[in-house]
Amino acid sequence: MATHAHAVRTVPAAPARAESRPGEAAAPWSGNVLGTWEIVRLSWLIAQSIDGTALAPERERGRRFQRVLAEAFALRAELKELAMPDTIICRCEDVRLGELAGFLSWREAKLHTRCGMGACQGRVCGAALEFVAGMPAASVRPPLVPVSVAVLAGKE
Numbered sequence: 001m002a003t004h005a006h007a008v009r010t011v012p013a014a015p016a017r018a019e020s021r022p023g024e025a026a027a028p029w030s031g032n033v034l035g036t037w038e039i040v041r042l043s044w045l046i047a048q049s050i051d052g053t054a055l056a057p058e059r060e061r062g063r064r065f066q067r068v069l070a071e072a073f074a075l076r077a078e079l080k081e082l083a084m085p086d087t088i089i090c091r092c093e094d095v096r097l098g099e100l101a102g103f104l105s106w107r108e109a110k111l112h113t114r115c116g117m118g119a120c121q122g123r124v125c126g127a128a129l130e131f132v133a134g135m136p137a138a139s140v141r142p143p144l145v146p147v148s149v150a151v152l153a154g155k156e
Contacts, residue, residue: 090125092118106135
């Protein structure tokens with residue numbers, strides 16, 4: 001494997017000051033070293049995967065691990081029977097299962113009870129509600145009108 005010195009740019013270390021924090025002068029050097037090794041690693045991976053088969057065993061190993069995890073952590077059906085009306089579904093907004101009875105969709109329940117509108121934004125209670133009540137979490141809605149990042153940043 002050949003390395004190309006001209007492809008790696010270095011950042012000069014900042015001059016040490018009396019008031020500098022420990023490690024501040026070494027940080028740019030450390031970043032350069034780590035960045036260089038990451039470039040070398042990625043270059044090697046790209047070179048090995050040009051035909052698309054070199055990384056296939058690694059991908060398959062990851063998929064097997066994913067299946068094992070899904071199987072190991074799958075929730076058992078009898079857990080649904082443990083949920084009572086006073087069981088807290090949304091910890092962020094303190095919404096109980098009984099408050100969600102009668103709603104036909106996640107969106108309707110969310111609008112009436114604030115379930116899923118707390119700090120976790122439904123990452124915890126969305127899965128719980130889907131499992132216990134069979135209400136799939138709402139999908140992400142696209143913007144009504146495409147907006148550029150410059151507009152969001154206030155540049156236009």
